[in-house]
Amino acid sequence: MNQEFGPARGMMFEKEYTLHTGWKIFFYIVIAAMVIGGAYSIYAAITDKTLWLALLGVGLVLLGVYLYLELKVGRIIISGDGIKIVTYFRSKELLLGDIKGYRMERNVLFIDPIDKSKKRIHLGDYTYYADYREILTWLNLYCTDLNAQQEQMAIEEVQNDDSYGYTGEERLAELKRLKKFCSYFNYVGVAICIWMFAYPQPYDYVILTGLIWPLVVLFVFYLKRDVVTLNANDKKKEAVYPSLNTALVLPPFALLARVFIDFKLMHLTDVLLPAATVIVVLSAIFAAIMLSAREKARNNKTTWLSALLFVLLYGFTAPVLVNCDFDYGVPKTYTARVLDQRVSTGKHTSYNLTLSKWGPAESEEVEVNKSLYNEVKVGDTVQVNLKPGLLKMQWFFVSR
Numbered sequence: 001m002n003q004e005f006g007p008a009r010g011m012m013f014e015k016e017y018t019l020h021t022g023w024k025i026f027f028y029i030v031i032a033a034m035v036i037g038g039a040y041s042i043y044a045a046i047t048d049k050t051l052w053l054a055l056l057g058v059g060l061v062l063l064g065v066y067l068y069l070e071l072k073v074g075r076i077i078i079s080g081d082g083i084k085i086v087t088y089f090r091s092k093e094l095l096l097g098d099i100k101g102y103r104m105e106r107n108v109l110f111i112d113p114i115d116k117s118k119k120r121i122h123l124g125d126y127t128y129y130a131d132y133r134e135i136l137t138w139l140n141l142y143c144t145d146l147n148a149q150q151e152q153m154a155i156e157e158v159q160n161d162d163s164y165g166y167t168g169e170e171r172l173a174e175l176k177r178l179k180k181f182c183s184y185f186n187y188v189g190v191a192i193c194i195w196m197f198a199y200p201q202p203y204d205y206v207i208l209t210g211l212i213w214p215l216v217v218l219f220v221f222y223l224k225r226d227v228v229t230l231n232a233n234d235k236k237k238e239a240v241y242p243s244l245n246t247a248l249v250l251p252p253f254a255l256l257a258r259v260f261i262d263f264k265l266m267h268l269t270d271v272l273l274p275a276a277t278v279i280v281v282l283s284a285i286f287a288a289i290m291l292s293a294r295e296k297a298r299n300n301k302t303t304w305l306s307a308l309l310f311v312l313l314y315g316f317t318a319p320v321l322v323n324c325d326f327d328y329g330v331p332k333t334y335t336a337r338v339l340d341q342r343v344s345t346g347k348h349t350s351y352n353l354t355l356s357k358w359g360p361a362e363s364e365e366v367e368v369n370k371s372l373y374n375e376v377k378v379g380d381t382v383q384v385n386l387k388p389g390l391l392k393m394q395w396f397f398v399s400r
Contacts (some may be wrong), residue, residue: 006007014079020130022379027071034064078138084113092121101144112146135307152323155197177243178227182242185217189247196254207325210255211318216309217247218285225293230306245306252313259317263324263395266386270393271320279315286311323391331385331396334358338380339360341373353398357383360397368398375400 019027038060045054068371069088077084080093091108100112139145180331192213200206221228221244231247265271286307340354340363354365360382376382386396 010282017076017078017131017135018074018130020337021231023128027067030070031064031067034060034067038062038064040106041119042286046335064235076123076135078135083121085123092119094118094121099143102148103146111143134167139331175227176373178224179242179337181245182228183325186222186246186353188195189213189250193250193254196251196258200258204318204325207255207258207321210251210282211321212260214251214314215247217244218289220244221248222289225289229300230303231300248307249310252310252317253322254355255317256313259320263320264397265320265324266394266396270389271316274323274391274393275316277317279311282311282315319391320393323389323393324387324395327387329388329390329397332359333388334384334386336384336398338376338378339363339381340377341376345371355382355384355398359386372398372400 016393018024038057041053041057041060043053043057045057047137060278066088073086073088075086077086080096082093082099084091084093092114094111098113098115098118102109102111104110107125107127109126111122113120123129126135129135153330192209196206196210221230227242229243230243231243290304290307300350336355338353339356342352342354344350344352350367352365353373353376354366355363357363372382383399384396385399386394389395
């Protein structure tokens with residue numbers, strides 16, 4: 001036991017904690033850079049008479065001043081009576097008798113009050129503070145670990161749940177096997193997602209794998225519906241209950257990226273009927289699975305939300321990918337002239353050509369790959385290849 005806090009609960013002491021010196025230096029450098037940058041922006045705005053630059057500069061200076069004040073005043077005070085967080089503009093305090101317990105999510109620390117009308121204390125990253133281990137020691141001495149409490153309650157629930165086996169030991173062993181089994185499925189889901197993003201070759205097999213894998217996971221979820229969840233973001237239960245969330249939901253996000261990057265439908269409205277059909281079918285399947293599961297699974301809101309997200313993502317991406325990637329029809333080729341070129345930068349750099357009227361399409365801007373963009377210039381001609389689509393949704397691609 002840390003004698004810093006006394007050998008027994010209730011002994012009087014008080015100690016303050018501020019940010020570690022290294023972090024203080026770092027934040028002071030950041031603040032200085034913000035203030036200098038803001039001042040320079042204001043100066044440039046006055047010279048150029050640019051309003052938005054002036055507002056940006058003022059904002060940076062004000063934010064820098066605010067952070068400086070918080071850094072100078074901010075501290076944690078712990079004592080035999082309770083804990084207090086002091087900032088420049090306000091303070092929060094909870095007495096020991098008012099504290100329900102504490103929980104940690106990664107390095108973020110939350111101290112919850114018994115009375116929900118009182119505000120919880122929140123530390124963005126307690127490891128930034130000097131001697132932060134003493135804060136953890138104080139918490140362990142005086143407060144309840146809500147994470148451990150929640151985990152213990154869940155373990156006891158599993159031990160009393162005959163879905164996992166006949167005895168408590170057998171049930172915990174089966175739970176451990178299921179968690180390992182689900183983790184393998186989740187790893188494969190991550191690998192498929194990386195494959196589709198980083199190196200989608202051979203392309204047909206990549207897309208086919210991305211389409212089939214979530215259906216395999218859905219079947220496994222059906223077989224284990226009483227004891228497996230889709231709770232990847234449920235921090236209260238993820239330490240105990242196995243989850244297939246990543247394996248089910250992550251690949252459809254990669255499929256959505258491939259749809260936007262690789263294929264262009266002539267009319268986006270063409271996808272509505274096929275998408276609605278897939279969504280209705282998948283929704284019915286999920287409803288049947290969940291309603292046939294035990295009551296605790298049926299009442300799991302996070303699982304229902306994950307299922308809804310999967311149904312919407314898969315419902316809109318699967319028809320487009322099947323329609324375009326597995327369309328082996330002969331394209332109709334049209335000639336179009338390049339009227340303009342534009343590179344759009346941001347989170348995603350896109351290369352766009354404005355084409356003259358071709359076939360059934362009016363003049364419009366089309367995104368193309370970088371190599372094609374660099375091959376042509378305004379006035380050149382390109383080939384637009386219009387394909388019928390396996391599901392009768394016309395789509396096209398541009399070539400030289």
